[in-house]
Amino acid sequence: MNKEAVVYASFGNFFRFLIQEMKPRGPWFTPFNVISIPIILIGVIILYFRFVYGLGSVVNLSQEVPWGLWKGLNVVTGVALAGGAYVITFVVYVMKVDKYHSIVRITVLNGFMAYTFYAGALLLDLGRPWFGYNPYIGNSFGFSSILFLICWHFLLYMLAAFIEFSPAVAEWMHWEKARKFLASLTLATVILGITLSLLHQSGLGALYLMAKTKIHPLWWSEFIPIQFFVSSVYAGLAMIIVEGTISHRVFKNFMEPNSHRSFEDIVLGLAKGAAITMFVYYFFKALLFIHEKQWELLNDGFGLWFLLEVIGFVLIPALMFAFGFKHKSVKVIKIAAVMALIGILLNRLNISIICFNWYADVRYFPSWQEFIVSMTVVFVQIWVFRWVVTRMPVLSSNHQHT
Amino acid sequence: MDRRGFLKTSLVVAGTALTSKKACAQEQRNSEEFVGVLVDTTRCIGCRACEVACSDEHDMFVPDVVNDGALDEHRKTSDKQWTVVNKFETGKGDVFVKRQCMHCYQAACATACPTEAMKQMEGGPVIWRGNKCIGCRICMISCPFNLVKFEFNEWNPKIQKCSLCFERLEEGKKPACVKACPSDALMFGTRLNNLKIARHRIYSHPDKYVHHIYGENEVGGTGYIYLSAVPFDQLGFPNDVGNTPYPEYTKEFLYSVPMVLFGAPAFLLGLNALAGNNKPSIEGEFDTNNEGANDE
Ligand code: SF4
Ligand code: SF4
Numbered sequence: 001m002n003k004e005a006v007v008y009a010s011f012g013n014f015f016r017f018l019i020q021e022m023k024p025r026g027p028w029f030t031p032f033n034v035i036s037i038p039i040i041l042i043g044v045i046i047l048y049f050r051f052v053y054g055l056g057s058v059v060n061l062s063q064e065v066p067w068g069l070w071k072g073l074n075v076v077t078g079v080a081l082a083g084g085a086y087v088i089t090f091v092v093y094v095m096k097v098d099k100y101h102s103i104v105r106i107t108v109l110n111g112f113m114a115y116t117f118y119a120g121a122l123l124l125d126l127g128r129p130w131f132g133y134n135p136y137i138g139n140s141f142g143f144s145s146i147l148f149l150i151c152w153h154f155l156l157y158m159l160a161a162f163i164e165f166s167p168a169v170a171e172w173m174h175w176e177k178a179r180k181f182l183a184s185l186t187l188a189t190v191i192l193g194i195t196l197s198l199l200h201q202s203g204l205g206a207l208y209l210m211a212k213t214k215i216h217p218l219w220w221s222e223f224i225p226i227q228f229f230v231s232s233v234y235a236g237l238a239m240i241i242v243e244g245t246i247s248h249r250v251f252k253n254f255m256e257p258n259s260h261r262s263f264e265d266i267v268l269g270l271a272k273g274a275a276i277t278m279f280v281y282y283f284f285k286a287l288l289f290i291h292e293k294q295w296e297l298l299n300d301g302f303g304l305w306f307l308l309e310v311i312g313f314v315l316i317p318a319l320m321f322a323f324g325f326k327h328k329s330v331k332v333i334k335i336a337a338v339m340a341l342i343g344i345l346l347n348r349l350n351i352s353i354i355c356f357n358w359y360a361d362v363r364y365f366p367s368w369q370e371f372i373v374s375m376t377v378v379f380v381q382i383w384v385f386r387w388v389v390t391r392m393p394v395l396s397s398n399h400q401h402t
Numbered sequence: 403m404d405r406r407g408f409l410k411t412s413l414v415v416a417g418t419a420l421t422s423k424k425a426c427a428q429e430q431r432n433s434e435e436f437v438g439v440l441v442d443t444t445r446c447i448g449c450r451a452c453e454v455a456c457s458d459e460h461d462m463f464v465p466d467v468v469n470d471g472a473l474d475e476h477r478k479t480s481d482k483q484w485t486v487v488n489k490f491e492t493g494k495g496d497v498f499v500k501r502q503c504m505h506c507y508q509a510a511c512a513t514a515c516p517t518e519a520m521k522q523m524e525g526g527p528v529i530w531r532g533n534k535c536i537g538c539r540i541c542m543i544s545c546p547f548n549l550v551k552f553e554f555n556e557w558n559p560k561i562q563k564c565s566l567c568f569e570r571l572e573e574g575k576k577p578a579c580v581k582a583c584p585s586d587a588l589m590f591g592t593r594l595n596n597l598k599i600a601r602h603r604i605y606s607h608p609d610k611y612v613h614h615i616y617g618e619n620e621v622g623g624t625g626y627i628y629l630s631a632v633p634f635d636q637l638g639f640p641n642d643v644g645n646t647p648y649p650e651y652t653k654e655f656l657y658s659v660p661m662v663l664f665g666a667p668a669f670l671l672g673l674n675a676l677a678g679n680n681k682p683s684i685e686g687e688f689d690t691n692n693e694g695a696n697d698e
Pocket of ligand 1 (some may be wrong): 504547
């Protein structure tokens, strides 16, 4: 056989391998599939209308409310929930705490997916996505723009997260040399990733700094960026707990037998971290509130809503995390994690939608199409996530799919 | 942490830092050259000639000013019309007010725009450039007066707002609306000159005007400035925008960016070194403790 034939043959093998891996595995008729497939299909149809007849044909946005559910939920909230990746890589690679090593890959994968799909959601929301390259190439750099910064950070972070995850891809493809090389980049990309996260998590908050007069004073503060950053830390931790719990149910075949025990141990550690950051966040909010003397703002609907968010979904879950850690109660911790996530959702939606233009007579409420498309983005992400998890060595080191 | 790792890290980080190197560079403009329009609402007769002239000039929807009865409602500028005249019933009779983009001296929209599609040209006009705009609408979020409009119902939507007739200014002409105004309610000129005239009018008719030039200090000063006989909040002008130029709100954040980009990695590397060597190496990934994992 001559050289070319060998090359062709190995390419042939490669594609056969890929095609093999593309095939679905496992049963089709699961509750998740039954719900997600129709929604994704409708979502695609809605997107057709969105691109042919314009945003206005499917969304309830207006000249006063330029950003709605897609930005507020998928981008602003989604990115906060993806914060787990930088927190965990910090703990494992920078602080070298080995205990959490087993969840690094899945968390990084999650982060990478989240960013890919939420950047994608951003594209759906852009009025002129065909000019979307402008912040990156050409001479149209808005150096004074927060969004410009975020555009770059999203791209670079996606790259960093992908490199962090890439050893798993190399392992899956049985590229031993590439794996070694990619793994050697880990610390550098981790540090880059953490730095970028620090900036764009807070940057997402900074987007709203110039909306000073439009956001309810209980939510607007010049410290939104810091609040966004701190809350993204515990949002990420809570997300790991919730997502890990689900994974341990759904993907248990892909895990090592004793991983359940060690996961409980990990959850306790995460709970401690979450409790501390949540207390910091809570006291920061409280201090700000007292400093700005906002007592009289509390006695209306928005005031109660604010208290619900800050006490009901920050202070209480924080206490529950602390309680759960002290008494080694994984159950309490899991409930706390869900509540913390609701708190994040409330906070981000409050700033981006609910308390935006709070004094307007006509309030924005997302159309059903917006809900469907938001869900489509999340579902497609879960589909891809599931595909990767069941094929690449993400959850377990020994599970080689040969 | 070995030296190679450090080098790699610093290279990557330096690369990132470059992208935000100029983040803090704020354009210096010559305030003498800064042009704008003085609107004297006491002179406006509500004929809406400016609306028609604007639409003619920019090939947009031309309102039927005689029959459409638009003065009965309070309209906002829209993606169809860059400027509108509204009627307000006040203690001093009906007052007509023309509204359009204020052409802020330090424009929030242009600062927020990631692609410089919204840009403040030399001399003050804030214009929109279609070949750069990605349609993100952060300009709408940021504008303190909500005067940026977006074509929600187009497949290839444009941002619509007053451009101060930038092309006409280039040719040495006045903005179309100013030229059309029959009652001298609109006056085009440098901002300094307009301010002088406005102050003079207030000074010589202290009973006629409120002693406030809207736009003199609001959001750090705007190109369009207004005179009025009644307080401005009765004419639909927001009184909560403050006098701080809007870019100030994000300045601190932008200043901290290069610091974080360089400081954080150094700090992290330090922590990493302090964390000691209790692990063989970061290259171990999963199989540090069972080397036989890749046995095929
Ligand atoms: S009024 Fe709004 S659109 Fe006009 S320059 Fe100021 S910020 Fe920009
Ligand atoms: S919508 Fe266009 S003009 Fe407005 S900020 Fe985005 S890119 Fe700039």
